[in-house]
Amino acid sequence: MRLITEKVSVGSSPVIIGGGSRIVVQTMCNTHTDDIGGTLAQCRAMVRAGAEMIRITVPGLQDVPHIKAIRDSLRAEGIYVPIVADIHFSAQTAIEVARVVDKVRINPGNFHKDHNIARERFRELIEVCRECGTAIRIGINHGSLGEYITNLYGNTPQAMAEAAMEWVRMCVEADFRQVVISLKSSNTVSMVQGYRELVAMMQREGTIFPLHVGVTEAGGGDSGRIKSCVGIATLLEEGIGDTIRVSLTEDPVNEIPVARYLAARYSGAAMPQLPERELRMLDAACTWGPKLMRHEIDDIPAEVDPYLRDEIMQAARRRFYKPEYIACPGCGRTMYDLQKAYREVMEKTSCFKDIVIAVMGCIVNGPGEMADADWGYVGEGGGKVSIYKKNVPVLRHVPEDEAPDRLVALIREDRKEQGMQ
Numbered sequence: 001m002r003l004i005t006e007k008v009s010v011g012s013s014p015v016i017i018g019g020g021s022r023i024v025v026q027t028m029c030n031t032h033t034d035d036i037g038g039t040l041a042q043c044r045a046m047v048r049a050g051a052e053m054i055r056i057t058v059p060g061l062q063d064v065p066h067i068k069a070i071r072d073s074l075r076a077e078g079i080y081v082p083i084v085a086d087i088h089f090s091a092q093t094a095i096e097v098a099r100v101v102d103k104v105r106i107n108p109g110n111f112h113k114d115h116n117i118a119r120e121r122f123r124e125l126i127e128v129c130r131e132c133g134t135a136i137r138i139g140i141n142h143g144s145l146g147e148y149i150t151n152l153y154g155n156t157p158q159a160m161a162e163a164a165m166e167w168v169r170m171c172v173e174a175d176f177r178q179v180v181i182s183l184k185s186s187n188t189v190s191m192v193q194g195y196r197e198l199v200a201m202m203q204r205e206g207t208i209f210p211l212h213v214g215v216t217e218a219g220g221g222d223s224g225r226i227k228s229c230v231g232i233a234t235l236l237e238e239g240i241g242d243t244i245r246v247s248l249t250e251d252p253v254n255e256i257p258v259a260r261y262l263a264a265r266y267s268g269a270a271m272p273q274l275p276e277r278e279l280r281m282l283d284a285a286c287t288w289g290p291k292l293m294r295h296e297i298d299d300i301p302a303e304v305d306p307y308l309r310d311e312i313m314q315a316a317r318r319r320f321y322k323p324e325y326i327a328c329p330g331c332g333r334t335m336y337d338l339q340k341a342y343r344e345v346m347e348k349t350s351c352f353k354d355i356v357i358a359v360m361g362c363i364v365n366g367p368g369e370m371a372d373a374d375w376g377y378v379g380e381g382g383g384k385v386s387i388y389k390k391n392v393p394v395l396r397h398v399p400e401d402e403a404p405d406r407l408v409a410l411i412r413e414d415r416k417e418q419g420m421q
């Protein structure tokens, strides 16, 4: 049974999120926002593939006219897909852009350095959104909860839920209900736990905003698809989730068929055409993943393809057969060829087990979002990479063509020190 949430209406040809309506499929551009032509081309391809809402990063005030031009051009072409501005580190940009887009996503963990100022600026944002008919997504990320919350609750699923509730209460107090919430983590267990706790808290307080569900930094290829399906399907089976994003370290258009498959499986939308192999993989992930996550089973039947068994067991964090890779999907802030870096790092490090490696697109947000990774590989721009060990930079300005080998050398050295292979 679907959880009944508030009904949020986004855009001029409105897309309805929540209130029992069908699951909305969304994605995000990975182009630079000042590349208006490139971003428009990507938006058109996304809409053709079935995207019902598109997010675009707005790194600063200078990009507000760019996102406006993109939205206006789409409207002039008769494409009314709601446009969502993605904001980090600039409350002022959120407030300005709220006048020109359909929805604004903020991350409370980095909305403003000073917690009290963050709350004040958020109240200002609510008033602009009320005036302009703009919706808000409160987008909590496990990796960037902010000091205020981690000091109180540590780095836990409960911390994500508590972090969201503070902003939920501000919206309820202001009687502003055009609000969607997300609590993303690259760890499927933390992500599922966080959403369950948040739902229980909202139920206790009497206002249940719709939920945007996704596994963040899931990586790409089969692993990224399986990890996303295991996390998202577990929640959708429990009736939690009104809009979804499958984030892959690939062309974002590739996310849409996977998200449409999930929306069709759990809310009766039309099933997309998928290649036989992919369909079998997604079916297996959605059949066995939620049962593993709820500990209803401890293994997958032996008749299932052994490769899929390994991948699904790892996605549900029940058995690890290879390194755990975290990789952001990339966005308009990405500072290098992220998909190439991800492939190279995977090729060179696949021999190590029991290790978490993050490949992140930008030095601004990447280090803060890597959460509990053992090693981080982060694009600096200018053909250079920074390598992190447990969130501490250990090598900076490494040329991109040398960086994968430098990472491997550091891992080997570290394992030798610890007496591991």
Ligand code: SF4
Residues within 6 Å of the ligand: 328, 329, 330, 331, 332, 333, 334, 335, 360, 361, 362, 363, 364, 365, 366, 369
């Ligand atoms: S970490 Fe990746 S997705 Fe996040 S802002 Fe940087 S490039 Fe974009």
